[in-house]
Amino acid sequence: MKVLIVEDEDLAAAKLTKMLEKYDSSIRILGNLTSVKDTVQWLRQNAAPDLIMMDIRIDDGVCFEIFQEVEVTSPVIFTTAYDQYAIKAFQVHSIDYLLKPFSYEKLEKSLEKLKKINQNPPTASPTVKVEELLQALQRNEPSYKSRFLVKAGTKIRSVKTEDIAYIYTDRKLNILVTNTGDRYPLDQSLDELSQVLDPDIFFRANRQLVLHIDAVSTIHPYFKGRVKLDLDPPLDAEIIISSEKTPDFKAWLDK
Structure with a gap:
């Protein structure tokens, strides 16, 4: 079986690849794409x-934009951190999903479901009603996390989201940094965290960083339409916003 992965979180993609290979060692991963643009281009240039x-x-x-740009004839299993309202939309249209973070056993069930469908294919292929899915998502206001439980040595404490300065990845470990500079490890991936943090307050700067709007202390113009950031508290790394993301970043700051 040839599988295409569309996932912008490297750790999540690597974990998924291992799960797929565990299910069937003959599975061939065709690639891991991280954007709507690249996925559309790949689907136009390659066999399904x-x-x-x-x-x-x-x-x-949002990945649904892919379906608006190109015809997708392959079966799709969505991975999502959305709440039940989105999942119900998928169920109505017989689209399988895995709610992040998911176990190998849940992936196995989805793949077994696909196997049964392939053995007994329907007389007509179901169509993905993208517009209805988007409307179902937009009709419901998502609820965002207000606090996180974190480990502080042998203790556990609760950190309010308003006290978070940023969350970054360092050597495959995700670290939450508070306004006062305290640091705590987190088990969730940045992709999962991006789904549960209010986008009016938090911005995914790049694959390694999600930042609170109040953590941005200084913005410097950078090469080729990019910007460079200083954060408070400081982060010992160069923070560059890509030219593609810079307009969204400036719009986010200017709300």
Whole structure:
């Protein structure tokens, strides 16, 4: 079976690849795409894969935009951190999904479901009603996390989201940094965190960083339409916003 992965979180993509290979060592991963643009281009230039594992939120938008740009004939299993309202929309249209974070056993059930469908194909292929899915998502206001439980040595404490300065990845570990500079490890991936944090307050700067709007202390013009950031508290790394994301970043700051 040939599988295409659409996932902008490297750790999540690597974990998914291992799960797929555990299910069937003969599975061939055709690639891991991280954006709507790249996925559309790939689907236009390549034969349809046997399966697409597709995250909902990717680098440059919502994956449903892919279906508006190109005809997708492959079966799709969505991976999502959305609440039940989105999941119900998928169920209505017989689209399978995995709610992040998911176990190997849940992935196995989805793949077994796909196997049964392939053994007994329907007389007509179901169509993905993208507009209805988007409307179902937009009709419901998502609820965002207000606090996180974190480990502080041998203790557990609660950190309010308003006290978070940013969350970054350092050597495959995600670290929450508070306004006062305290640091705590988190188990969730940045992709999962991006789904549960209010986008009016938090911005996915790049694959390694999600930042609070109040953590941006200084913005410097950078090469080729990019910007460079100083954060408070400081982060010992160069923070560059890509030229593609800079307009969204400035719009976010200017709300």
